[in-house]
Amino acid sequence: xNKRFLTFALAKGRMAxxxxxxxxxxxxxxxxxxxxxxxxxxxxNEELGLRFFLxxxxxxxxxxxxxxxxxxxxxKDILMEEGRRVYEVLDLDFGKCxxxxxxxxxxxxxxxxxxxxxxxxKYPHIAKDYFFNKKHQTVDIIKLNGSVELGPLVELxxxxxxxxxxxxxxxxxxxxxxxxxxxxSARLIVNQVSMQMNSERIKQIISAxxxxx
Amino acid sequence: MKLLHTPExxxxxxxxxxxxxxxxxxVIKKQLNSYGYMDIMTPTFEYFDVFAREIGxxxxxxxxxxxxxxxxxxxxxxxxxxGVARCAAKYFGDTDTPLRFCYHGNTYTNTSSLxxxxxxxxxxGVELIGDDSIHAEAETIALAIExxxxxxxxxxxxxxxxxEYFKGICEAAGIDAQMEAKLRDLISEKNIxxxxxxxxxxxxxxxxxxxxxxxxxxxxxxxxxxQASEEAGNQRSQAAVLRLCELYKVLxxxxxxxxxxxxxGMLSHYNYYTGIIFKCYAYGVGDVIAKGGRYDNLLEQFGxxxxxxxxxxxxxxxxAALYRQRVLIKxxxxxxxxxxxxxxxxxxxxxxxxxxxxxxxxNPGKATEDQR
Numbered sequence: 001x002n003k004r005f006l007t008f009a010l011a012k013g014r015m016a017x018x019x020x021x022x023x024x025x026x027x028x029x030x031x032x033x034x035x036x037x038x039x040x041x042x043x044x045n046e047e048l049g050l051r052f053f054l055x056x057x058x059x060x061x062x063x064x065x066x067x068x069x070x071x072x073x074x075x076k077d078i079l080m081e082e083g084r085r086v087y088e089v090l091d092l093d094f095g096k097c098x099x100x101x102x103x104x105x106x107x108x109x110x111x112x113x114x115x116x117x118x119x120x121x122k123y124p125h126i127a128k129d130y131f132f133n134k135k136h137q138t139v140d141i142i143k144l145n146g147s148v149e150l151g152p153l154v155e156l157x158x159x160x161x162x163x164x165x166x167x168x169x170x171x172x173x174x175x176x177x178x179x180x181x182x183x184x185s186a187r188l189i190v191n192q193v194s195m196q197m198n199s200e201r202i203k204q205i206i207s208a209x210x211x212x213x
Numbered sequence: 214m215k216l217l218h219t220p221e222x223x224x225x226x227x228x229x230x231x232x233x234x235x236x237x238x239x240v241i242k243k244q245l246n247s248y249g250y251m252d253i254m255t256p257t258f259e260y261f262d263v264f265a266r267e268i269g270x271x272x273x274x275x276x277x278x279x280x281x282x283x284x285x286x287x288x289x290x291x292x293x294x295x296g297v298a299r300c301a302a303k304y305f306g307d308t309d310t311p312l313r314f315c316y317h318g319n320t321y322t323n324t325s326s327l328x329x330x331x332x333x334x335x336x337x338g339v340e341l342i343g344d345d346s347i348h349a350e351a352e353t354i355a356l357a358i359e360x361x362x363x364x365x366x367x368x369x370x371x372x373x374x375x376x377e378y379f380k381g382i383c384e385a386a387g388i389d390a391q392m393e394a395k396l397r398d399l400i401s402e403k404n405i406x407x408x409x410x411x412x413x414x415x416x417x418x419x420x421x422x423x424x425x426x427x428x429x430x431x432x433x434x435x436x437x438x439x440q441a442s443e444e445a446g447n448q449r450s451q452a453a454v455l456r457l458c459e460l461y462k463v464l465x466x467x468x469x470x471x472x473x474x475x476x477x478g479m480l481s482h483y484n485y486y487t488g489i490i491f492k493c494y495a496y497g498v499g500d501v502i503a504k505g506g507r508y509d510n511l512l513e514q515f516g517x518x519x520x521x522x523x524x525x526x527x528x529x530x531x532x533a534a535l536y537r538q539r540v541l542i543k544x545x546x547x548x549x550x551x552x553x554x555x556x557x558x559x560x561x562x563x564x565x566x567x568x569x570x571x572x573x574x575x576n577p578g579k580a581t582e583d584q585r
Binding site for chain 2: 065066067085086087088089090091190191192193195196197199200203
């Protein structure tokens with residue numbers, strides 16, 4: 001049973017490099033993955049019995065839920081949006097940003113009187129939960145797939161729900177944060193079956209990563 | 214009209230796949246009957262109240278509902294237990310000896326779209342009613358293990374928890390019901406930093422905070438029970454650990470102790486389970502293949518106070534695990550015989566083989582079609 005490879009799924013992009021730094025600090029190396037020109041999809045560390053792969057961030061919890069990966073490193077925003085059955089074991093304290101309602105300064109008024117407005121977002125579940133269950137405001141949610149900031153500018157949406165890190169894209173387009181929904185950061189998630197059936201090894205890795213934080 | 218596909222979440226099962234499923238169901242059913250469990254069939258739909266929040270484990274929004282002619286809300290069963298409990302309370306109220314029921318059928322949950330989960334799955338399980346001893350839990354767990362072995366599953370594990378351990382600590386720390394529910398959700402997701410946040414906010418004392426944080430670590434072989442006992446610190450939690458130790462001993466007598474592990478952070482989202490709970494995990498499937506536990510308060514809701522323990526297999530998840538673990542299931546091949554003008558002769562030969570137990574289909578051959 002100990003022969004089994006443990007697999008990490010990392011969210012593609014900037015977060016993957018920060019995640020790799022953290023893994024290295026915890027004594028988990030994967031040199032192959034550092035090579036940005038590599039066309040390989042799965043990277044292996046034979047010595048530690050570990051495998052790594054990069055996936056589009058919304059798919060990371062899916063890989064972990066189905067056991068295609070034992071561990072995943074992904075943002076809390078994705079976990080909230082996807083609602084997968086996984087164990088969320090560590091707050092990794094990087095990739096910090098805020099989930100916010102943004103729009104033109106004049107849109108502030110629209111959030112105060114339970115008005116029926118249009119909300120553009122890449123995160124329809126989070127937006128729906130916030131407006132329906134927390135603000136009790138009936139809204140029309142429009143799913144967008146990128147450049148969400150365009151929504152209020154071309155009047156597709158009255159406001160948007162999106163992640164804000166530095167806020168520079170918002171500023172450049174004359175948009176402002178109207179309300180903050182919650183803070184998000186990168187999380188370590190674990191497959192439930194692996195956690196139960198391979199608890200010793202998994203607990204070891206979790207505590208090594210905790211130390212490295 | 215040309216509708217060729219099924220709605221999302223339901224599917225056709227046919228051919229070899231269905232033959233394999235029926236074979237597995239047959240093997241398991243034989244195992245359940247061998248322990249003296251009596252087959253029971255309850256209706257596919259019942260009044261909403263039978264599955265309402267105080268009783269069931271499925272939130273109302275996930276239930277398939279219909280309205281009948283009198284305006285009653287009816288629900289397609291999301292699981293069998295409430296129906297069997299209702300039936301046991303209704304027809305077996307005056308029996309003092311333990312009752313053993315086993316059931317088999319499809320269940321329905323209106324789960325979220327596009328997550329690759331089925332809305333109709335086959336469940337097979339048992340309820341042991343009127344026995345509050347540890348031997349009742351041991352019997353159901355041993356039965357689940359033996360049934361899985363009979364079906365040929367290789368790598369699996371039953372993780373056992375005891376909700377009283379967590380409740381004891383909460384009680385000793387003076388944590389109110391609302392906060393307990395919050396902690397229960399976070400601990401069952403093993404979200405330790407979430408637990409810490411909630412406890413700091415609530416201003417819980419250091420000792421109970423440490424105890425609650427350590428619950429998620431109490432996961433592994435029976436060795437963790439000694440550690441759990443040390444850390445329990447209150448009678449209610451101590452008693453829970455003691456029950457788990459006893460249970461482990463009886464499982465040893467059944468000879469199935471090597472398939473079990475313990476997880477004191479396993480808590481059900483609902484107040485339905487009252488003592489020991491367990492889940493069966495297998496590599497290759499994201500979902501649990503069986504779950505169960507003790508639910509001593511359920512029958513009371515139907516007017517009969519009786520202890521009860523039970524579990525259910527999700528056959529579809531089990532089939533996926535067998536497939537992923539490459540367990541081969543023997544298939545009976547069907548032979549096809551063709552007839553032309555010699556129909557009577559061929560029929561006689563086929564009759565003979567069918568009587569001998571072979572599967573033989575009789576088809577018109579090419580020659581016959583030419584004759585037409």
